[in-house]
Amino acid sequence: MGRTEYYHDPDAPKANTLIPASNLLVVDEAGAILLQRRRDTGQWALPGGAQDIGETAAQCAVRECREETGILAEITGFLGVYSDPCHIVAYSDGEIRQQYENTYLGRPVGGEPTVNDEADGVCFVHPADLDGYDIHPSMRRQIADYLAGSYPYLG
Secondary structure (H helix, E strand, O other): OOEEEEEOOOOOOOOOEEOOEEEEEEEOOOOOEEEEEEOOOOOEEOOEEEOOOOOOHHHHHHHHHHHHHOEEEEEEEEEEEEEEEEEEEEEOOOOEEEEEEEEEEEEEEEEOOOOOOOEEEEEEEOHHHHHHOOEOHHHHHHHHHHHHOOOOEEO
16 A cells, blocks of 8 residues: 655645554664664654554554564553644555554564565664664654653653
8 A cells, every 4th residue: 555644744635534553662782773664655664553453552562563573572661642733644545644653662572673565674773873764754753752861752
């Protein structure tokens, strides 16, 4: 399914859904952050996605991380709620979603970085190297909040 992101774009289409989603910002013992390169946008992002009925937001974050990266992680904390009505994601099926994410902190406990149908790249990136990656501004904000110790963010 195709996906187009609009970030503070006055020409963005009007949202027709608001779906709870969860991200997991996984940090290894060396302080590197787990990123995946999304096949649909080509940008690097934290693992995450829409919450399924019957699971908690935290369970969603762990499941999405495993599905999208091959890494099994455990939650160690909560970064914050990121809800920005000016971040719109339009899908080719007609869904136009307003961004809403619960972002958790975690550490890897198993698995290996693995590409899949959603991600064509998965790796741990040291914070000093993040500028070399094409990361969407909404994800950069979450990573910056983590690196600054500015959490929990509830905005």
